[in-house]
Amino acid sequence: MSKQTGKNAASETATHGSVRDREIVDAKVIVTCPGRNFVTLKITTRSGVTGLGDATLNGRELAVASYLQDHLVPNLIGRDAGRIEDIFQFFYRGAYWRRGPVTMSAIAAVDVALWDILGKMAGLPIYRLLGGRSREGALVYGHANGRDIAEASDAVGRFIEQGFLAVRAQCGVPGVKKAYGVSSARGYEPAESELPAETVWNTPRYLEVAPKLFERLRKDHGNHVELLHDVHHRLSPIEAARLAKSLEPYRLFWLEDATPAENQHSFELIRQHSVTPLAVGEVFNSIWDCKHLIENQLIDYIRTTIVHGGGISHIRRLADFAALHQVRTGFHGATDLSPVTMGAALHFDTWAPNFGIQEYMFHTGETDAVFPHDYEFRDGRLHVGDTPGHGVALDEKLAKKYPYSPKQLPIARLQDGSMWDW
Ligand code: EZ4
Ligand code: CO
Numbered sequence: 202m203s204k205q206t207g208k209n210a211a212s213e214t215a216t217h218g219s220v221r222d223r224e225i226v227d228a229k230v231i232v233t234c235p236g237r238n239f240v241t242l243k244i245t246t247r248s249g250v251t252g253l254g255d256a257t258l259n260g261r262e263l264a265v266a267s268y269l270q271d272h273l274v275p276n277l278i279g280r281d282a283g284r285i286e287d288i289f290q291f292f293y294r295g296a297y298w299r300r301g302p303v304t305m306s307a308i309a310a311v312d313v314a315l316w317d318i319l320g321k322m323a324g325l326p327i328y329r330l331l332g333g334r335s336r337e338g339a340l341v342y343g344h345a346n347g348r349d350i351a352e353a354s355d356a357v358g359r360f361i362e363q364g365f366l367a368v369r370a371q372c373g374v375p376g377v378k379k380a381y382g383v384s385s386a387r388g389y390e391p392a393e394s395e396l397p398a399e400t401v402w403n404t405p406r407y408l409e410v411a412p413k414l415f416e417r418l419r420k421d422h423g424n425h426v427e428l429l430h431d432v433h434h435r436l437s438p439i440e441a442a443r444l445a446k447s448l449e450p451y452r453l454f455w456l457e458d459a460t461p462a463e464n465q466h467s468f469e470l471i472r473q474h475s476v477t478p479l480a481v482g483e484v485f486n487s488i489w490d491c492k493h494l495i496e497n498q499l500i501d502y503i504r505t506t507i508v509h510g511g512g513i514s515h516i517r518r519l520a521d522f523a524a525l526h527q528v529r530t531g532f533h534g535a536t537d538l539s540p541v542t543m544g545a546a547l548h549f550d551t552w553a554p555n556f557g558i559q560e561y562m563f564h565t566g567e568t569d570a571v572f573p574h575d576y577e578f579r580d581g582r583l584h585v586g587d588t589p590g591h592g593v594a595l596d597e598k599l600a601k602k603y604p605y606s607p608k609q610l611p612i613a614r615l616q617d618g619s620m621w622d623w
Contacts, residue, residue, distance in 0.1 A: 218322050222248035223282045228274045228314075230256075230266050233600035235567035237390060238262045238608060239539040241595055242269055242310035244318060246282050252317035253595055254310030255508045255545075258302055259537035260392050260609040268307040277311065283322075285315045289514045305486040305511045312512025313545045313591065320590035327548035327591050331517070338582030339550035341534075341561035342367035342429050342454075346383045349373055350414050354421045357428075366581035367427035367454060367558060372414050374407045379611065381433045381623070390536060391610055398611040402435060402621045408444060415451035427454040427558075429480075434461045434622040435613070438470040445475035454558065455480040455502050455531065461622055465491070468499035480504055483533035487511060488519045495526050502531035502557050508542040509533070513549060520553050529557030536562045540572035544593035547576050547585045559583060571600050 227245040232238065240256040256265045273292060280288060292308045293299060320327050328334060343360045345368050347353030353372035360368045371382030379400040381391075411430070418428055430453060436444060441459035448456060457480040460467050471479060480502035482491055486509055494500045503523050510516050520530055530553055532546045543561075550556045561583060564572075574593040575586030586592050613623040 218246070218248050218250070218283075220281055220283070222246060222250075223318075223322070225277050225280050225282050228269075228277045230270045230274070231595065231597065231600055232262060232266055232605045233571060233603045234606045235571040235600070235603045236565035237392065237536060237568070238605055239568075239572075240266050240269075240310070241539065241541060241600075242314050243595065244277065244282065244311070244314040246318060250282075250318050250321050252282070252314035252321070252590065253541050253593060254312065254314035254317070254512070255539040255541035256306050256310035257508060257537060257539050257542070258306045261303065262605070264303045265306045265310075268303050269310060273307055273311060282315055282318045285312065285319065286514060288312070288315060289512065293511065293515075300487050300489065302484070302486050302509055305515075306509055309508045309510065309512035309515075312514050313507060313541065316513050316545070317590035324589050326585060326587050326589060327513070327545065328551040328585060331513075331548065331552040334551055335554055336551065336556065338579065338584045339547055339556065339559045340367060340581065341365070341559045341578070341583050342369050342427065344369050344371070344382070344562050346371040347373070348383060350410070350417050353414060354417055357418055357422055357426070361422060361426055364578075364581050365426075367429065369429040369431060369560075370414060370418055371431065372410065374403060374410050376406050377401060377403050380407075381435070382431060392537065392608040395607045395609070397609045400611050400613045400623065402613045402615055404436065404440060407435065408440065408447075411444060412447045412451075415448055415453070419451050424452070428452075429454045429457065429558075431457040432459045434458045436460050438467040441467075442471045442474040445471050445477040445479070448477050449475060453477055457481065457504070458483070462490075462494065465493035465499070468494055469497070472499050478502065480531050483509070483535075485510065487515065488522060491519070492522075495523050495528050498526050498528070500528060502529055504531050504533050504560075506532035506534070506538065506542065507545050507549065508538055513545060516549065520549075520555060524555040527555075529555045531557045532559050534560035534562065536564055536568070540564060540568065540574045541591065541593045541595075544574050544576055544585070544591040547583050548591055550583075551585050567603065571596050571603070
């Protein structure tokens with residue numbers, strides 16, 4: 202490290218720690234399963250400031266843990282924790298094998314941990330480092346579901362009673378075993394078995410039931426609650442267009458993942474036929490996965506969130522790019538994203554001028570105890586606190602009580618046995 206002299210170095214020492222203080226001396230990967238698996242990176246500086254980043258990739262947790270442990274951690278030791286952008290570029294450009302969910306989740310953990318450290322050194326919450334508050338709280342949507350339409354409508358009613366202003370609704374499909382988004386008693390958690398559960402998919406039955414669900418929801422709950430729905434990549438582009446068109450009378454906030462988006466041009470077909478707003482991108486890892494979708498205004502909400510998209514540094518670029526095309530953010534926020542991601546995302550949501558909505562599923566009590574945090578739900582919105590950094594901690598002693606437990610996401614097949622998108 203170069204020796205710092207002169208006035209600038211002195212004032213830096215007083216307010217943000219010296220380069221020596223900021224040197225990364227330790228980086229540790231912690232895998233824990235308080236109800237479900239989470240991978241967390243903890244970075245420590247010479248002056249003893251720590252930062253946390255989430256690296257959880259549902260069903261592929263150990264691949265990211267190894268990427269961090271074996272490939273990134275050795276490169277972190279001795280670096281200046283204040284050089285957040287350069288460290289992002291070092292791992293993104295410097296990897297040669299760019300992008301992909303494993304790489305981008307690992308980089309995200311490093312990036313978020315460094316923003317956490319910056320906040321703690323500056324004594325400021327991350328939303329203030331980003332440019333300050335744009336709103337009082339982040340509008341969130343909860344997950345309501347039921348085995349049939351009546352049960353799903355009751356579940357939506359319970360969310361409204363709890364103060365939710367926006368609710369995602371899913372229901373069972375007659376003839377479909379384990380329809381996506383329909384819970385067991387414990388709450389919806391798709392990665393429930395060591396090897397993938399086999400589910401069966403039936404597009405015609407689904408296309409029959411989905412509009413009926415929303416017709417009933419508007420009848421039971423009126424026009425003011427925001428309603429959302431996730432197709433989970435199951436339809437072809439023309440089927441997706443038909444569904445989007447048939448849902449128009451019920452004025453959805455969004456229709457999510459209506460068709461797989463590897464071929465971004467697919468969405469042109471949906472757009473030609475419908476004004477139902479479209480959301481996509483929870484499985485994307487970078488701006489490049491949605492460049493065509495955004496610059497052609499084929500979507501209304503981008504779902505890519507911090508943990509799977511390279512961290513705050515990359516997602517900030519994505520959000521700014523989206524803003525140019527009137528696309529708003531609607532970050533993924535299922536329970537497989539740890540409270541560390543939720544905390545970081547809420548700081549981002551509090552700042553981002555083009556914030557739209559934030560997905561919010563409740564973590565279990567065990568998860569909340571392992572990851573104490575200072576965000577809270579109030580009147581349909583999540584509110585971040587003013588703890589420096591992202592405001593989420595990790596109780597390492599408690600985390601040790603919950604060892605890793607192998608789990609994978611389900612797969613889907615058609616009735617004749619062909620593999621389909623889950
Ligand atoms: O299936 O996060 O919109 N939310 C979703 C989630 C995803 C899981 C996959 O790990 O689609 O429920
Ligand atoms: Co989804």
